[in-house]
Amino acid sequence: LAVSIVDRTLKVLQCPRMCLQLVGIAAMVLASKLQETEPLSAAEVAHTSGFIFLPDQMNSKNSKKSGGTSLSFLLQIVSMERIVFAKLDYQVVTPTSWWFAYRLLKIANSPAKVYYMVRYLLELALLEHTFVRFRPSVTGAAAFFLANVIFGLDYGLLNSETGYVPHFYAFLLCSVISFRIVLLLIFVLF
Secondary structure: OHHHHHHHHHHHOOOOHHHHHHHHHHHHHHHHHHHOOOOOOHHHHHHHOOOOOOHHHHOOHHHHOOOOOOHHHHHHHHHHHHHHHHHOOOOOOOOOHHHHHHHHHHHHOOOHHHHHHHHHHHHHHHOOHHHHHOOHHHHHHHHHHHHHHHOOOOOOHHHHHHOOOHHHHHHHHHHHOOHHHHHHHHHHHO
16 A cells, blocks of 8 residues: 555655655555554654665654654654645545455455465565556456466456456566566476
């Protein structure tokens, strides 16, 4: 969800290079608030981000009071959260490829190994910018199909549940994800 928030925000917000990490941190905080039962605080997200953004402000006098992150930086994160909300017209939650794949996994009553392979493939897809042009449902269906093919399981419900032609979407997934990664994956499994 955080990646989706960043992508959609950067489509509508002119953001200087120095603010990119701030947008990313704000997106992670928003996604955490929306999806976690115990969401991360802005300070926790900023701390795990590696302090790349504005290092001189992050180690100021106030940093001990807020868990190692300066108060001004935390205020910038909160301010950016508001800007992101406004720029997205408060439409923050959107279906992701994982939501579509998860639905297919539940319908198929897939074993744990397929579940984890689908998650792995979708995480690989997050690293490839070319996936931005595809619908999340297509990416989720392609990951579901490829995981079932890798383990030699039936993927018949894909066509009936989605209307997608499975082989085309698996080709799409394999062609976009680095060929070396797919070869390594197949080598490890077989």
